[in-house]
Amino acid sequence: MRKIVIGVMGPGETATNNDLHNAYELGKLIAQQGWILLTGGRNVGVMEAANQGAKSANGLTLGILPGSQPDGISAAVDIAIFTDIGNARNNINVLSSHVVIACGMGAGTASEIALALKAHKPVILLIDDTNSRNFFQKLSGDNVYFADSALDAIATALKVLSAE
Amino acid sequence: MRKIVIGVMGPGETATNNDLHNAYELGKLIAQQGWILLTGGRNVGVMEAANQGAKSANGLTLGILPGSQPDGISAAVDIAIFTDIGNARNNINVLSSHVVIACGMGAGTASEIALALKAHKPVILLIDDTNSRNFFQKLSGDNVYFADSALDAIATALKVLSAE
Amino acid sequence: MRKIVIGVMGPGETATNNDLHNAYELGKLIAQQGWILLTGGRNVGVMEAANQGAKSANGLTLGILPGSQPDGISAAVDIAIFTDIGNARNNINVLSSHVVIACGMGAGTASEIALALKAHKPVILLIDDTNSRNFFQKLSGDNVYFADSALDAIATALKVLSAE
């Protein structure tokens, strides 16, 4: 009965236009699958774009916030979890996601990918940088998948979920 | 757009029959208001009863788990947040609730009431023990409300929410 | 080989003169026993007074801070742990203390006593309010001790430690 939750992780202030485009598509596709979108919940970058995409398809959105107050929260978050544990909430993000999709790269995103691999969670990297791909592939070959588009990432998520 | 989340806190293994009855009613009434029920997510005591009550009225249920794995989770939890921060997750429970309702008493519940008052959250005590009522009343007179039944607690929650 | 850590918990901004006096004495006596003093680390109230007391006797002081930055830290803290998990750090305070001494009362202190009892830690209440004493006594009779002075609290801590 428990609902499927897919986490989309990616940069906030430093997201590229490509990251934002991918994040919006991911959010929309996740909602179209009937899955719940989980993000870090802030109103910037990949978090904001993914939530907007999910709401464009009438999805349900879950934001895991670093602080205790609603300021800085994405208006497209339906359910807000106020952790007040700062970046330590990155571990909650990955533990609460059936599949983690990384969309773009930054220090926070890298910590989430690493924590997901530490917890043996499947991680899909929608990242075209070869060095990043190699780094995480080497870190944990078994749970790392690569995707070249949002659609490709969702297809991989479907495969991973059906194999569990 | 953010949905209203009402937290129901109470004992697990040591809940009384009265606590369980109240928790089921609270869950049902919360769902009937269109609010989301937040609990500690475990399959015992007040948590389990409140979630069952909410599902009996087709509500949406959110479980904030102390661990990282689905064992011990209530089958009536729709969305599970795996915090893996143990009883420190009690602070997340109260920070993420618009109103906290305490249903019964125990060490964990007492910590949640105290953390809620520390965070200036409105807390409704559905507890008939005079000593407990006096203790929390004295701790923070402004944010503490008393209720004698689940229906009474929900009426108080409605007043508190409309005053904000 | 692991050193004995004694936690002193109590109000910050709302501490009474009596709380501050007791906290200073507790810090001094803890240091004289060769124990490490653990507090919430802030430069106010019971935390500040206990740390000053411990340093007056050349003790070692450990501060478990709610934030990530040194502002607001007691100058008498030797070793600072920056948790950045807000009041959830109260659980770390009690889990890391061999014995918890509550010196005064407030919402934060009440949460620490409750979390300590939840974790089956011995708690010594240096609190003269009867209602508070009765509340926690009823919550968990086995691990609660009462003290009327700092010296009395330390004598009780010695007994508790030698019985373990």
Place this chain on the structure above:
Amino acid sequence: MRKIVIGVMGPGETATNNDLHNAYELGKLIAQQGWILLTGGRNVGVMEAANQGAKSANGLTLGILPGSQPDGISAAVDIAIFTDIGNARNNINVLSSHVVIACGMGAGTASEIALALKAHKPVILLIDDTNSRNFFQKLSGDNVYFADSALDAIATALKVLSAE
């Protein structure tokens, strides 16, 4: 007055012999500088070796444990902080260290480096893998330093500390 804390992060069960050698040397050199050694506190891998090294030079050792109980703790830890927040404690490790030294690589260590960079902490990589070096260099050029030996890492830490 606050003491200098240096964090040594590295693999547990998967540490190489080279990692263990470096960790022991790092612990010893940190103690010889009069600094406090901070590790994840477990009795395996880099954590155990660094703590043993520090104790060989009569240093003071601080262990930030993922759990709530002393089982699995290194016998060379003087002061144990029981966080019970699992791998989220990795963020506490880096926030509480003036300088973070990564000794070897794994998913947990990668998360700590990324969280340290996110928090703008200086990080010294005692890692000879070029791909790992490039990945973190690109992630945050300003705060990343490379070292080829424990001695080299300590020399870099001294420079970083004196520049602050």
